[in-house]
Amino acid sequence: MSPSLWPSRICSSLAAWGRSVGAFRRAIVLLLFVVCLLAPGLAAPALAMQVALALPQAGGVHQTFAEALQRALAGSGHTLLAAGNLADGLDQAVLERADLIIAAGSQTAATVLEHYRRPTLAVMLSRGQWETLRARHPHAALSAIYLDQPAERQMRLVGAVLPRGGRIGLLYSSGSGEPDPELARAATAAGLKLVPEGVAQAGEVIAGLERLLPNVDALLVLPDPILSASNPARSILLTSYRFRRPIFAFSRAYVEAGALAAVFSTPEDVALDVADWLRKPAPGTGRLPPARPASSCELAVNRQVARSLNIGVPPDAQLRELVQGCAS
Numbered sequence: 001m002s003p004s005l006w007p008s009r010i011c012s013s014l015a016a017w018g019r020s021v022g023a024f025r026r027a028i029v030l031l032l033f034v035v036c037l038l039a040p041g042l043a044a045p046a047l048a049m050q051v052a053l054a055l056p057q058a059g060g061v062h063q064t065f066a067e068a069l070q071r072a073l074a075g076s077g078h079t080l081l082a083a084g085n086l087a088d089g090l091d092q093a094v095l096e097r098a099d100l101i102i103a104a105g106s107q108t109a110a111t112v113l114e115h116y117r118r119p120t121l122a123v124m125l126s127r128g129q130w131e132t133l134r135a136r137h138p139h140a141a142l143s144a145i146y147l148d149q150p151a152e153r154q155m156r157l158v159g160a161v162l163p164r165g166g167r168i169g170l171l172y173s174s175g176s177g178e179p180d181p182e183l184a185r186a187a188t189a190a191g192l193k194l195v196p197e198g199v200a201q202a203g204e205v206i207a208g209l210e211r212l213l214p215n216v217d218a219l220l221v222l223p224d225p226i227l228s229a230s231n232p233a234r235s236i237l238l239t240s241y242r243f244r245r246p247i248f249a250f251s252r253a254y255v256e257a258g259a260l261a262a263v264f265s266t267p268e269d270v271a272l273d274v275a276d277w278l279r280k281p282a283p284g285t286g287r288l289p290p291a292r293p294a295s296s297c298e299l300a301v302n303r304q305v306a307r308s309l310n311i312g313v314p315p316d317a318q319l320r321e322l323v324q325g326c327a328s
Helices: 006-018 023-042 060-072 092-097 106-115 127-136 151-161 181-189 202-215 230-242 252-257 267-279 303-308 316-323
Strands: 050-055 079-085 100-104 120-123 142-146 167-173 193-199 218-220 247-249 261-264 297-301
Touching: 050 060, 050 092, 050 106, 060 079, 060 100, 060 267, 079 092, 100 106, 106 120, 106 127, 106 142, 120 267, 127 142, 142 267, 151 181, 151 218, 151 247, 151 261, 151 316, 167 202, 181 193, 193 202, 202 218, 202 230, 230 247, 230 252, 247 252, 252 261, 252 297, 297 316
Parallel strands: 050 079, 050 100, 100 120, 120 142, 167 193, 167 218, 218 247, 247 261
Antiparallel strands: 261 297
């Protein structure tokens, strides 16, 4: 008998038995009957899934995500299956039998979507990369939890540091698409003005910054497949420091390298979001969650950079309250 059918069969038997016994036993049967009615919601094995996890390579932040997801799913009833990585090879058998594929990184997701027709959740990628995947695979069962922070969260951080009326520059690679319109709206709501500047390739970063930085008070840097690479990132840090413009970035590593502050989601944050979704009843129906940023976030501030630029940054506790919902 299917696990999803046994509760109704037993409940029917209990109901029939309850009509033929005395009052005391009838009360016991009634209690058992109520438990039976709740049993479908408790029958986790009926909803349990085989979840394949594909990575771009072993080690690094993607391995951190994998280990965090393994811990977060302990006791959930779901089985997390290692499906290999792009560098060493993906496990075709695991991917073909999976109920759900979790693909870490945009290239991993692109490869999975090209070869496997399974529901796929892409993680550890930028919003721009997610939108590219969606455009290339419009009919695929696909969703994502991306690394970009909600526009309001980003601008609350900038607004906690810059005075009202401040101008915040945004450097982006034009190949990744236009900036999210919500950024400009959130900037306006925070009393700021967003000034975007697009560059076509990594070699144009310095020229783009030299056009942008004289006209703004600070620079916002978002996850970007071109600008996040090591050489463009180094050019962004050095050029911004030459113009004495603070950088609001997207990772703790960026802050440690010289950005003023960042609001970001860690691999552990993303893993907890995935696990929370998998623990809810919806995954058993095969429906993917809407694409969105991670729910949890953290803050990092480089106070040495703040002192060198003579910028007053609120204390950590106050900053957390202003940004709302982030740890530091």
